[in-house]
Amino acid sequence: MKLVRVITLLVVSILWLGGCSQPVMHWLYQTSIIVDDYRYGDLYRLSNLPQFKDPVTLCPAVTVSSDTARTHLYVIGDSFTEPERLSQQDFPVSYYKRVRWDKQDTIQLDPTANNVLLVESVERHFREHAAATPIDPIDNLFIVSDSNRTNGSKQQSPSFGKQLVDLIHSEGIEERLETVLFSHDVFLWFKEIKASLTMNAFNRVSPNVAVSQNKKHLFIALDTDSTKRLNAGTSPLPDNEVADLVNTVNKAAVRYQALGFDKVVLSIVPNKATILEPDRQPYNHLIERVQHHPKLNVPIVDVYSLYRKQNQSVYALGDSHWNCLGRSIWIKAVSSHLN
Template identity: 25%
Template sequence: MRKVWLYLFSFACLTVYILSLNRPFMEWWADFRTYKLNAAYAKARYGDLYSICFLPGYTDTTFTPLKKFDETGNTDLYILHDSYLEGKIENNNFKGLNKLITVNYNTDGVNIVPDRSKKNILIIECSERSDWRFTDTTSIFAKMSLSYRNRIPQAYEGEPLTNYFFNPNINQNLEFSLYDYEYFIPVKELKAQINYSLFRRIPKDVSVSTDEKYLFLSETTVPWYEASSFCTVNEQRIQIVTALINQVTARYKRNGFDEVYFSLIPNPVSIVDANRMTYNHKIEMLEKAHGLEAKYISVYNTFRDTKEKIYRNDDSHWNGKGLQLWVDEVNRTIAE
């Protein structure tokens, strides 16, 4: 009888192991757990930073829906965006739109054909921490290739065969399959709380704000990272970014867009904890750069002046109110 149990146990271990090697299965399992079993995993349950550090007291589930408008119009709005806008905006959040087309930086090659009978506006949005995207014009062009030029088909890079046997993500997959459940959360929180209280120790990717109300991505707070709000910015870099975004504006305008805007979303730390070190004022430097021909939709001053809570405590992104302020700014710009 003991042998039967041993076979069963080893079979169970092997099954868990093999399934955790398999990427398509893990993707299906994540979807199934979230949408069919309604048992969201850590990242989907709370903010992305909470799911790294599990510090209790940093869960923010408040949700403010965006304003909606019935009014339609003659403007086609194209937005190239990052995770700040992913899945969060719809046509009717904007005034006077004919249609809204959103393209994520992670999507490859969307063939855009601007309708010349409409007013075509393009907004290229990114967060302050990933402003390097503006320096990579090839990428910006590749994400939204234009109708006049056929997109060069890229060779399909399949997953290496060895990944099916030696998946480098197996530890994360096993953790997801075995430990990422609601009933483990108190244990994870206890561990996080003990380590934080005793040693001020949290995972390296996360920092706590000076007033201990917010979690931040460490890359935005540690001065030696380029994404940081406290990393020294030199004039040369500002000039390079400015020259490149001028070039992007000219290129898209030549190809059917009436207006091209850029928009930088401030790092949460730049707004709620800017005095923790010497803030680099990169956004202001970029938005007021010498020789700037491109236009910005700026929310920096609005964010700095508002008394509202506009970022989530447990996440590296804004909350509904922060997003609404940005949408309001876009609506104002479209109306002009």
């Protein structure tokens, strides 16, 4: 009986730690103790609507040309450029490094290489990323001559007690605990029944998602909620703010080129709703207005116009990100700027 209590306590402790700590949660994934709750797409995960349950599959390799220019590609990007979706093998480059928008990193450029910086942002967050600021805009990369240097002084590691308190109060702990406990298919079956009943009986879905008017597509709620001024493609966007966004990108490009980059390229990935339901509400045309602004001095990766021409969806059914077709189109558009 004592052994049972010890084993139960051990299992509960591991699951609790998985909810508190992302590294522990990643270990639980690797050991198959829990399953990936994004395996059917992030939108299905938020809504649990069975008609949008679509297993995420690996995309086939993209044909890559040889790197004749010895290109080193650096990316400041969001979830569209996560390692699960993109890697160095997808581009004709000799070196590849990505940093998230919410992180900063120190790098050392090779002066003999063709150093290219790609600034990638999904449409719904571009106004936040490129907002006018009194300090240097888009300051995610620090360039140094010695790669052993770091930006700023080294901070002392917090005590074990402080780390434990931070784990307990860490952001997203409730969401991770729910993932640890209820991510298996048997629990999804119950969630699907509840979600379907709520939608069919009350025409309500999770507040984190929005269903298209023809009921065929699922979107992140931020894409369509015009009260979210900085996110929705349907919220007002005055000309002076467009000019500020363009100015921010220009200033960042000038600064990074002065620090050693040979080229800075901008990519604004359209919201799923922008492409699949453009007539839902009046669109503010953020992407077009930035890309065609007369004062923009930065080359662009224009997939907005390419996506609009496609006869089939470029976005996954149960996910807010592109499918393999959309991914391939974007990679080819980026690669055209590299050599």
